[in-house]
Amino acid sequence: MDMLCHRNIDLEATELRLGLPGTSERPITTPRGNKRPLDDFMEGSSTEDGDHLECPSAAPPSKAQIVGWPPIRSYRKNSLQQKKLGNQAETTTRVYVKVSMDGAPYLRKMDLSIYKGYRQLLIALEDMFKFTIGEYSEREGYKGSEYAPTYEDKDGDWMLVGDVPWEMFACSCKRLRIMKGSEARGLTCCL
Amino acid sequence: MSENDRHHPQQNHFCPAETMSEDEDPCRPSPPPPPPPPEPVSKKTRNCAAVHPSPHSDRVLEIVLEHVLQFLTVRRDRNAASLVCKSWYRTEALTRSDVFIGNCYSVSPARVTTRFPRVRSVVIKGRPRFADFNLMPQNWGAHFGPWVATMGKAYPLLERVYLKRMSLTDRDLCLLADSFTKFKDLVLVCCEGFGTSGLAAVASKCRQLRVLDLSDTEVLYDGVDWISCFPEGETCLESLIFDCVECPINFEALESLVVRSPALKKLRLNREVSIGQLYRLVVRAPSLTHLGTGAFGHPEPQDPNDQEMDYGSAFSACKSLVCLSGFREVMPEYLPAIHSICTNLMSLNLSYANIGVEQFKLLIQHCCRLQVLWVLDSVCDEGLQAVAATCRDLRELRVFPLNAQEDVEGPVSEVGLQAISEGCPKLESILYFCQRMTNAAVVAMSNNCPDLVVFRLCIMGRHQPDHITGAPMDEGFGAIVMNCKKLTRLAISGLLTDRAFAYIGRYGKLVRTLSVAFAGDSDTGLKYVLEGCPKLQKLEIRDSPFGDAALLSGLHHYYNMRFLWMSTCQLSQRGCEEVARALPRLAVELLSYEENEEMDNETVDVLYMYRSLQGPRDDAPQFVRIL
Numbered sequence: 001m002d003m004l005c006h007r008n009i010d011l012e013a014t015e016l017r018l019g020l021p022g023t024s025e026r027p028i029t030t031p032r033g034n035k036r037p038l039d040d041f042m043e044g045s046s047t048e049d050g051d052h053l054e055c056p057s058a059a060p061p062s063k064a065q066i067v068g069w070p071p072i073r074s075y076r077k078n079s080l081q082q083k084k085l086g087n088q089a090e091t092t093t094r095v096y097v098k099v100s101m102d103g104a105p106y107l108r109k110m111d112l113s114i115y116k117g118y119r120q121l122l123i124a125l126e127d128m129f130k131f132t133i134g135e136y137s138e139r140e141g142y143k144g145s146e147y148a149p150t151y152e153d154k155d156g157d158w159m160l161v162g163d164v165p166w167e168m169f170a171c172s173c174k175r176l177r178i179m180k181g182s183e184a185r186g187l188t189c190c191l
Numbered sequence: 192m193s194e195n196d197r198h199h200p201q202q203n204h205f206c207p208a209e210t211m212s213e214d215e216d217p218c219r220p221s222p223p224p225p226p227p228p229p230e231p232v233s234k235k236t237r238n239c240a241a242v243h244p245s246p247h248s249d250r251v252l253e254i255v256l257e258h259v260l261q262f263l264t265v266r267r268d269r270n271a272a273s274l275v276c277k278s279w280y281r282t283e284a285l286t287r288s289d290v291f292i293g294n295c296y297s298v299s300p301a302r303v304t305t306r307f308p309r310v311r312s313v314v315i316k317g318r319p320r321f322a323d324f325n326l327m328p329q330n331w332g333a334h335f336g337p338w339v340a341t342m343g344k345a346y347p348l349l350e351r352v353y354l355k356r357m358s359l360t361d362r363d364l365c366l367l368a369d370s371f372t373k374f375k376d377l378v379l380v381c382c383e384g385f386g387t388s389g390l391a392a393v394a395s396k397c398r399q400l401r402v403l404d405l406s407d408t409e410v411l412y413d414g415v416d417w418i419s420c421f422p423e424g425e426t427c428l429e430s431l432i433f434d435c436v437e438c439p440i441n442f443e444a445l446e447s448l449v450v451r452s453p454a455l456k457k458l459r460l461n462r463e464v465s466i467g468q469l470y471r472l473v474v475r476a477p478s479l480t481h482l483g484t485g486a487f488g489h490p491e492p493q494d495p496n497d498q499e500m501d502y503g504s505a506f507s508a509c510k511s512l513v514c515l516s517g518f519r520e521v522m523p524e525y526l527p528a529i530h531s532i533c534t535n536l537m538s539l540n541l542s543y544a545n546i547g548v549e550q551f552k553l554l555i556q557h558c559c560r561l562q563v564l565w566v567l568d569s570v571c572d573e574g575l576q577a578v579a580a581t582c583r584d585l586r587e588l589r590v591f592p593l594n595a596q597e598d599v600e601g602p603v604s605e606v607g608l609q610a611i612s613e614g615c616p617k618l619e620s621i622l623y624f625c626q627r628m629t630n631a632a633v634v635a636m637s638n639n640c641p642d643l644v645v646f647r648l649c650i651m652g653r654h655q656p657d658h659i660t661g662a663p664m665d666e667g668f669g670a671i672v673m674n675c676k677k678l679t680r681l682a683i684s685g686l687l688t689d690r691a692f693a694y695i696g697r698y699g700k701l702v703r704t705l706s707v708a709f710a711g712d713s714d715t716g717l718k719y720v721l722e723g724c725p726k727l728q729k730l731e732i733r734d735s736p737f738g739d740a741a742l743l744s745g746l747h748h749y750y751n752m753r754f755l756w757m758s759t760c761q762l763s764q765r766g767c768e769e770v771a772r773a774l775p776r777l778a779v780e781l782l783s784y785e786e787n788e789e790m791d792n793e794t795v796d797v798l799y800m801y802r803s804l805q806g807p808r809d810d811a812p813q814f815v816r817i818l
Contacts, residue, residue, distance in 0.1 A: 065596075068324030068733075069708070070624060070651045072595045075407060075435055079519070079543055080567070080593055 097151075097173055101129045102180035112173060117166050125149060129178060136162045148179045249278075256282045266291055285309060292316065293753050295357065296778060299805040300338045304345035312351035312376075313342065319756050319799060320706075321731050322356065323381065326758050327797070328782060330812050335359040335382075343370030351376040358382065364389030368396035375427075376402035386411035387438055394420040401454075404432040412438040419444040423451075430457035434483040434517060437461070442468050450475050456511075459483025462519030470500050477508045484517030487525060487544075502528035516540035516565075523550045533557035540565040542591045552577045565589040568603040568624065575607035579614025587620040597652045601626025605633075605658075612636035620645035627658040628685060633667030637674035646671050647682035653709045656686040663687055669694030672702070679726075682706035692716035696723025707732040714741035721745035731756040739766025742798075746773050754801040762795040770800070771818035778803040779818040780811070 095112040108128055115121045122133050134144030141160055142148045149161040153172040161169070161176070260283055263269050273283040288311045290303060295317045304310075317333025335357045342349060349371045357379075364385055367374065374397045387410060393400065394417050410433075418441050421428075426448065433440075440463050449455060449472050456479060460469065464485030473482070502525060506512075512532050521544040533539075536558055541551075542565040551570040558564075561582040566574070568590055578585065588611060590603055603625050609632040611618065618640040628650050636643070648668075656663055664685035672678060672695050679701050683691065687710035695702065696719030703726050711717065717737040720727070721744050730752065738761035749755065749770070764781065771779040782797035807817040 066653070068321070068326045069653070070592065070595050070597075070649055071321075071324045071706075071708070072591070072624075073323050073407070074325065075409075076543075076591065077595055080545070080591075080595070 095170060095173075097175050099125070099128070099176040099178070101131075101178040102183070104129065110176070112170050115170075118162055118169075121161075122149065125176075125178065131178070138163070146181055148183075149176065150179050151176050253278060253282055257286055260286045264289075288312060290314070294801050294803075295333055295338070296805070296808050297801060297803045300341035302804065304341055308345070310342075310346050311349060312353075313338075313346075313349065314353040314355075315357060316355045317358070318356035318381075319731065319754055320356075320729075321733065321756055321758065326733065327799075328784065328812075328814050331782070331815065332808065332810050332812070333357045334810060335363045339363050339366050339370070343367070347371065348373055350374060351378075353378040353380075354382055355380040356382065358384040359389070361385045361389035361392070365392040368392045371397075373399055375399050376404075378402060378404040379406070379408045380404075381407045383409040386413035387415040387417045388413050390417035391415045391420040394418070395422065398422060399427050401427050402430040403428070404430060405436055406432055407435050410436045410438055416441045416444065418448060421448050426452045427454060428452040429454045430481075431455065432457060432459040432483065434459040434461050434485075434519075439463055446471055446475070455479065457481035457514075459516060460485035462486045462517075465489040466502070466522075466525055467500065470502060470505050473505045473509060478511050479509055480511045481514040482509070482512055482517070484515070484519075486520035487518045488520040488522035503531060507531040510535070512536070514538040514563075518544035518546075521546060523547075526550055526554055530554065530557055534559060536561055538563040541570075542567055542589065545569050545593055548573050556581055558582060559584075561585060563587040565591070567591050567593045568601065569593045571602040572604055572607040572610070575603060576610040576614075579610040582615060584617060585611075585615040586617055588615070588618065589622040590624055591622075592624040592651065595624075595651070597626075599626065601651070605629040605631070608632045609635050612639040616640060617642060619643060622647040622649075622682075624649045624651060626651055627655065628664065628667070629657045629659050630662060630664060630667035630670075631657075631659075633664070634670040637667075637670040641675060642677060643671070643675040644677050645680040646675065646678060647680070647706070648684055649682065650685040654686045655684075663691070665691040665694065669698070672698040676701075678702060680704040683710055684708060685710075688712050689716040689719070692719040696720050699724050701726055703728040705730050707735055709734045711735045711737060714738055714744075717741035718744040721748055727751075728753045730754075732758070732760060734759045736761055739763055739769070742766050742770060746770065749774055749777055749800065750802050752802070754799065756797070756799050757795075758797040760795075760798075762798055763793050764795060767795060767798055767800075768818055776802055776804070778807060781816045781818065783814045783816075785814075 096109050097112060099108045099110050101108075110124065110128070112121070115124065118136075126133055131147055132145050133147055133149060134142040136142055142162075150158050151161055151169070151173045152175045153159050154174060158177070164172075256279065260269075260272060263272060263283075266289075269283055269287055273280045284306050285308065287307050288309060290307055290310050290313050292298065292303065292313070292315045295315050315335070315338060318327060318331065321327060322331070333356060335354060336359075343366055347370065350373055352367065352374075353376070359379070359382055367377075369392075374393075377393060377397075377400070390403075390405075390410065393403065421444075428448070431448075431452075438461070440461065442464065445464075446468075449458065455476055458472070458476065458479055459481070460472075460483050462485055464472075466485075466487050466489055469485050469487070473479070506529050509532060513535060515529065515532070515536055515538070518541055523546055526546070530553070533554065534557055537560060539558060539561055540563075545567060546554075547569060548571050551566070551574045555561075555574070555577050559581055562584055564578060564582065564585060564587070566589070570590075575590070578588070590607070592601070594601075603623075604627050605625075608623060608625070608628070611621075612632070612635050616639055618636075619642050621636075621643070622645075625648075628648065633648065636646075650664070657667075664683075665688055668681070668683050668687070668691050672681070678699065681695070681699065681702055681704070683695075683706070689712045692711060692715075695705070699705075699720075700723075702724050705720065705724070705727065707730075714737055716735075717732070718741050720730070721741070725748075727748065728751075733756075737757065742757070742762060743766065745755070767779055767781060771777065777800050779798070779800045781795055782799060784796045811817055
């Protein structure tokens with residue numbers, strides 16, 4: 001499996017692409033709800049705020065909202081909306097991902113939703129596996145240690161942690177892998 | 192706490208706006224042409240016998256009649272009495288002290304004050320109910336201004352004003368406060384247009400104010416601290432309700448007000464009031480009967496002082512508490528504090544409290560005397576089963592959705608409805624939002640709850656069939672109209688064919704209010720209803736395939752109705768014009784959703800029509816065309 005990843009990474013490195021780093025080539029499609037004839041006519045009322053992270057695959061998209069349906073007064077709707085958001089903050093969809101460390105006998109699992117940014121995540125990783133991650137720089141990746149944190153994104157590609165905005169990372173991260181040694185160096189050299 | 196309480200919307204427990212108002216009979220502005228104005232009677236007083244030294248025989252009769260008519264309090268009886276003859280008409284008009292205007296545009300203020308010169312209490316209703324759901328463009332009308340201007344001069348002794356779905360300005364409230372020196376009760380339900388300045392005027396000038404009720408009314412915060420404007424010294428306040436007012440509150444002023452209002456029985460706080468503050472109020476006013484708890488939580492991290500507060504004892508000291516609401520930002524760990532008073536409760540409103548099944552069950556198990564319950568569907572079917580097990584006396588249930596959306600998993604279903612029908616046979620009124628339902632459960636309810644007067648079922652997915660059989664919901668609603676012989680109000684939803692309407696027309700002989708959305712196949716559906724339901728007063732329809740032919744089939748009945756609302760149906764201007772021609776006393780309003788344009792010649796966005804004695808109103812905005 002490792003070999004496969006290597007190959008993928010190597011190919012990745014040489015592939016030419018359009019688009020910003022961190023984005024996939026494949027367009028992100030949002031499946032549309034079935035539009036009823038009336039949907040076009042009515043403007044949407046306040047739309048349900050299901051995911052502020054803009055993850056198309058995270059929550060099923062709702063149908064276009066019909067004005068005044070269901071028949072609940074705005075005061076009540078707004079009041080309860082706030083409650084739902086409040087609750088979501090507490091019980092957000094948890095994002096558990098497997099974390100593997102090269103050379104470690106078993107994998108771990110982490111909940112990404114509890115972290116607000118890379119710094120917290122990296123500190124947690126360092127703590128969990130008792131190692132030190134180097135300093136991140138866009139140009140050279142993680143310098144100053146033999147480890148590099150990587151993740152597999154939705155497309156199956158292995159990416160270096162830290163390149164894309166946190167929210168984008170949190171949405172697209174499927175698993176984490178702390179690379180070590182030559183592989184890690186190989187990765188940083190390529191960048 | 193009497194049974195009668197529930198049937199007066201103005202004395203309803205929580206939100207009079209959402210209660211059935213149809214127990215009151217419609218006010219008919221007399222269909223026959225108006226009789227001549229009453230004779231000058233300035234010398235007459237209420238205690239007539241004392242004043243008239245040498246009455247003629249017919250004057251004696253009039254005096255007797257006056258005395259007798261004063262015993263008539265029900266509107267329908269008074270209307271009937273006024274039609275007997277001119278003398279009775281005159282006398283009844285002189286002795287009527289409570290006037291009910293079901294539609295503010297059905298009659299002009301001047302006409303009311305001319306006919307009824309001695310009014311102490313007035314009820315005026317404005318916008319139609321569908322306006323609550325943004326189906327009516329803003330600024331349509333229903334202004335209180337003309338009314339207060341006219342009444343200010345005609346009724347200096349006015350004591351009570353109850354408004355529903357009206358627009359008021361600060362100036363209107365100032366004028367009210369200035370004009371009526373003995374003013375006592377102000378009840379504003381689903382109103383808007385004014386701010387805290389207007390409230391301040393009422394608070395400071397109406398020295399005999401007993402009731403200030405702002406249920407579901409929008410108040411703009413313009414910086415004025417209205418609570419501080421109540422006069423110093425003891426007040427006459429019996430009821431202070433501001434639970435939906437989204438304004439910050441000066442708590443010290445509120446506390447001081449509560450302390451100096453010994454007659455206070457009803458207090459409903461808004462969510463700005465934390466549980467700690469609630470505690471302070473409750474210990475000062477243990478004789479409250481109706482309490483709206485405000486937040487029942489606190490936004491900040493817990494004040495160490497809070498931990499010393501014995502909420503349980505504070506609440507158990509309120510022995511008279513029968514009606515509890517609020518819980519606007521509830522923290523479930525505080526709920527056990529009210530367990531001790533649950534056994535006394537007749538009404539409980541948790542419809543703003545997102546509490547889970549277990550918490551709810553712990554609470555409801557104590558509420559054996561409960562007659563009115565409003566909850567969120569977060570209590571789930573299981574919670575409703577607990578209600579069915581405990582609240583054998585339940586008369587009214589409302590289940591609101593936490594998540595008011597289509598296409599989501601809903602926590603309540605036919606299971607909850609079935610359980611309620613089995614456990615609460617005395618049920619009279621139900622409003623139930625759900626995502627899925629079966630005919631079987633609705634039929635069961637029709638059989639188990641024969642006392643149902645109000646049945647409102649909202650299956651939130653449009654055109655949803657019975658989710659087990661896949662059939663339309665016709666049979667369920669059909670059973671309701673067939674078996675519930677006292678039914679006067681019905682709201683239907685789900686996949687419905689013309690068959691459902693056939694049932695309603697055939698069996699719904701007492702139905703006065705009908706709400707229809709996304710239902711029916713053809714004109715025939717509406718025809719069934721218009722031809723079959725002789726008591727129909729209020730018909731509100733949206734997004735259903737009914738056209739001109741159906742509209743015209745109701746010509747024989749429209750003068751008997753309060754109003755007809757049809758939005759996004761298949762009406763054309765021609766059809767509406769024909770109705771306007773046939774019925775000159777009907778105000779036929781066509782509303783347009785497009786703000787800027789002239790209306791498209793053919794399609795009608797909204798038809799709103801109502802009988803009126805006063806002809807087309809002069810305050811209609813651009814998007815309204817009156818035929």
